[in-house]
Amino acid sequence: MKLSPYQAEVLFAKMSECEYIEPEVLEKMENIVVFMCNECGQGSANTAGVARMAYNPAIRIVRVQCTGQVGPTQIMDALSNGADGVACVGCCLGACHFFNGNILSMHRIKLMKKLFKELGYSDQFVNQYTSRAAEGETAVGDFKDIVERLATAIREEGTLKDGC
């Protein structure tokens, strides 16, 4: 499916406003685990796929029922098994299929960030986002943000693999 001229324009504009990331930092990002919920999360990734929107191949998607299901266990499992960064993408606020899973997830990730800061690591290794199933650019935008934040973290601290 070809992109319409409008879609291409939007995509190009989005990609060109991407923050510049040095190649050596990009290289270090090999695996980013993104937990996407069954409804809007993987729905938006699907739509992005259908529209052929490109993003960093380090992004690996794990499908969960609801981002409310993702707990510290899953996040730490990912990070201790080779993931460079972790993110959760759920439905936008008010649209959670199970009503408040995305809000629970938000609170959890906030706590995890605080924990990371206390442990001395950058708090940009784990993030939470929302997306909308019909809008692929929300997923791609989220992925871009994940990469940018991970780049900040890597610049500050180095990857978890190095620093662990």
Added chain:
Amino acid sequence: MTVKEEKVKDTNEVQGGAEEIKEDEPRIGVFVCHCGHNIAGTVDVAEVAEYAKDLPNVVKAEHYMFMCSKPGVQMVKDSIKELGVNRTVVASCSKNQHGRTFANAIQEMGLNKHRHQQVNVREFDSWVHQKEKDKATQKAKRLVEAGVNRARKLEDVETRRVSTTKAALVIGAGIAGLRAAHDLAELGIPVYLIERESTIGGHMTQLNKTFPTLECPQCSISPLTNGVANHPLIELYTNAQVKEVEGSMGNFEVEVEIKPRYVKDNCTSCGECAAHCPVEVPSEWDKGMSIRHAIYKAYPQAIPATYVRDKKNCIECNTCINICPVQAIDFSMQPETKRFKVGSIVVAAGYDEYDPSEIEPYHYKQEGYENVITQLQIERMLAPGSLTNSQVLRPSDAKIPKNVVMIQCVGSRNDQVGNQYCTGVCCKFAIKNARIIKEMYPDTNVTICYIDVRTPGLNFEELYKSAQEVGVRFIRGRPSEILRDPIFGELRVIVEDTLSQTPLKLKADLVVLSSAMVPPEGIGPLGSKLHVLRSKEGFLKEFHIKMNPTLSSKGGIFLAGAIQGPKDISESVSHAGNAAALASAPLVKGYIEKEMLVPSVDLDLCVRCGLCKTVCASAAIEINNDGIPIINEIACKSCGMCMPACPTGAIQLLNFSDQQLLDEIIAVSGGGAICENE
């Protein structure tokens, strides 16, 4: 509560359950699809299939041009037949697209359809990394390995068939409740219709005329109220409220408390008791526009026609008991409790008119401001048989007003009182009433102060135009206050005409406030008894605003009418019809089929903290007396939110346990532990 359950006979070998997994060895078949050029153009599918061959427990790894085609599906089926494959992984498109195709295929071969794992290497890989073929192939390998890891520990998920109780409960007997009850009964379903007030019909019976046709609502609703009252399958209980709700969709048990009427059913509605009752109180049904007695019937056409006694105001002089020709009055009647077993519940509790006393500058109900009333009160004045004989009279001196000013958006579109929404109904009924008043009294000035006039829909713009033609004045401005001349008592409405930028002080003999529709009193406790969620405005929250406006957040409980959000009568009726249809489906079918993708609790790990219950949005977890969580498998929505809440990991969702997710994560993260402790 005994419920007949049977497993749906779809598997002839594996019956499901954790014990059996240890016995059968996982034999995984991996199929990588080319999807023409869509996948193969970017990902080296042969390499991926080759990689998959070496993964543990994989007995077959192949790649093929179009897995979803007939030969492709046959490949999957053959592997089961010939190689004893008992878990399948197809790496192709998304689960939404073809996951079901393969799941159904393996089900035909006798495997539980949850033994299939769909890996998306198209939307998630080949289509989005077209410029980076190497990386895409690497990623595909990771994704397939993750899929294989996941498939290894997949367990059967049974589909349980639960038979439903063929009966429905409808809460609220306003227009929506009546419609829903009637529609359900016509499908052959016994309906218990409960109503909090002593009469049915709700707010619609209080109106004088309905827009846009200006018909009489009592006449429109009368066939329905009589139909419901006489229907053989509908049991009507008035003065009744829900006390407790147990169970889940298909099988609820509801306890209802029925307050005593103090008048027996043999009442002939002759009215002698009321005629001789010495007590007089303002009539709530008439919005204070007339008086009723301590024993009364709300209005002449009320159904049920039996009179009712207001115990609070009754002075127990016993006049009515002595006067009643059929000895129908009995002060000793007690409240009754009834338990109903139903399969579906329809909530049609309606709305309340916003009480403008909160808006101080309008001085509603304050001394000296008796001529400030609401639209419902004007409807009661205009209605046939009213105290004023359908005349519009000022409450202070019973004179016909020379200047009527209506104020729109009272209690709605108002950040200060917290209701931001527009009801979509107030402009319509204000214009309706303004036109009626102007036509009745051509010499009276009728003015409507509005912010925006919103009259969408067929025939409503026409109504608006006709009101203007008759001479109703429209001023665009939200009045800031209603002032009272301290000597003469005249009211003045202070408003700025924003179109001509002129501040005005409108003379007003009668001010009518178009009060908003707000959630009915008591919705909070009712909502928690039903375990349904409410929106931030207080109405009951629908499942999906577009696709499912009549389903509540809990399966088996449906919403009908204004309880889900402000709406007019036509919208309420359509809404109620849909609620009735959805509510009747499982009852007419006789059963509910549900996949038992539910959590299980490891009692050795459970510390009886009860945290799982607090996060369950479907109210599917109950804690019993020993502190152990009991899962209501019918109500469970399989979201998995209970898992991270558990401090010990005792509760695990079937096929989504921490261990199973870990297997997937290991593969996707690049594999291999870094820290030894993990």
Added chain:
Amino acid sequence: MGKEKTFAFFLGCIMPNRYPAIEKATKFVMEKLGYEILDMERATCCPAPGVFRSFNKFDWMVAAARNLCIAEKMDADILTVCNGCFGTLQEVNKHLKENEEHREKVNEKLKLIGNYEFKGTINVRHVAEVLGYEVGPWGIEDHIIRKLNAKAAVHYGCHFLKPTRIREIESSEGPTIIEEFVEVLGIESVRFKEQLTCCGAGGGVKAYSGDASMTIFAEKMKNIDEVKPDFILDICPFCHLQFETGQDYLNKNKSCNYDYPVIHLSQLVAYCMGMDQEFVGLQYQLMGKDYIFGGEEIKKEEAV
């Protein structure tokens, strides 16, 4: 929160310069009721809630905080007799108590001008609510020596009650605090149209556009004139000034014939508690120079 029965008397600008009688009356009343009234040294303009705040809200807070610090050092609540001063001081006091960020910034600036640090230890009071609620009609009854028999047009002004959620005194839509209090003094409050409107002086209006100020005021005087009170009762020296000079202006330029005496609540209560009429100061005001309060003497019963 400051010392019991002690007030730091904040004078403001208009009262000491134009209506010193109000100051004397207030001191008379409060000391007779058993309060200790202290002078605030180095207190300045509050600064005004209309003009100053609209130019630079932060500097307005700093200047007000400095005045508050003076009272904090004296460990006494501030007593004002002016709606404007009350508006500024009470609002800034409450705001800085609650908002840590602003408090820190204000304290930083305060250090530059002297040994001032806002701690949030005192409250700001207006004489109308001290008399109206704390003393109350029941508390003042024993101290009344003269009871009048007059009708007054009560003017609440703007900053005394509004914004309701900050002042927390009474609803601004239908207040009764002053009327209920003065009833015990024998004053009947006559209701007039649009009683709760602004006098037209504050909010920077009089400074910016004298014409607009007088237009607003003329409307108010018309409404007051309809009910023909014996005098106008106010609780703010700026309103007091507006009523005085405004009537004069209207007489001279709009061929009106107003001569209503303008009395501040302190002056009224002081007279009722025994202060001689000549100290009430009507002879120094523009309007109602010939007005005699009158009233009957209350014979105090001897305690048995």
